[in-house]
Amino acid sequence: MGMLSRVREDIGAARAHDPAARGTVEIALSYAGLHAVWAHRVNHHLWRRGFRSLARFGSQFARFLTGVEIHPGARIGRRFFIDHGMGVVIGETAEIGDDVMIYHGVTLGGKSRGSGKRHPTIGDGVAVGAGAKILGPIRIGAETIVGANAVVTKACPPRSLLLGVPAVERPRSSGAHGLALLDPEYHI
DSSP: OOHHHHHHHHHHHHHHHOTTOOOHHHHHHHOHHHHHHHHHHHHHHHHHTTOHHHHHHHHHHHHHHHSOEEOTTOEEOTTOEEESOTTOEEOTTOEEOTTOEEETTOEEEOSOOSSSOOSOEEOTTOEEOTTOEEESSOEEOTTOEEOTTOEEOSOBOTTOEEETTTTEEEOOOGGGTTOOSOOGGGOO
């Protein structure tokens, strides 16, 4: 898939997840979360080719511009969308699947200072609410919803609903399949 196709796909993801999204040009020019993801692709490319200092400089410059810090070592899938952007932190060994959406203030962080896998793996189709923290080398199952400000330190199966501090898995209604946005009822 070419670079232009990926850009179109990212803009389509923004349009699909954000009801305030309007024209293609407006989205391309004014969505800091998209800019952060695009910068990450360049920085990740440099990182994988051994230009690690240059990649780190690029990620810090993108952080300065967008308010989103994505370590260049993080692996991010297709159609990843960060709504509002500001305050998002994604660690070096984090892995993010396809069609994932996160809101501002989310941290995909580590719990230890050791080497190796320290950050979470986020499955396909996961939505993470504003301010949520997902910490440690845990796996969040596909199509899971993490409520705003939840603190998740344990793995969960696919299609979970995680709420609270520490996050507890709650039952999910049968009609919630394919839910694109978080239920405001759970925004505490």
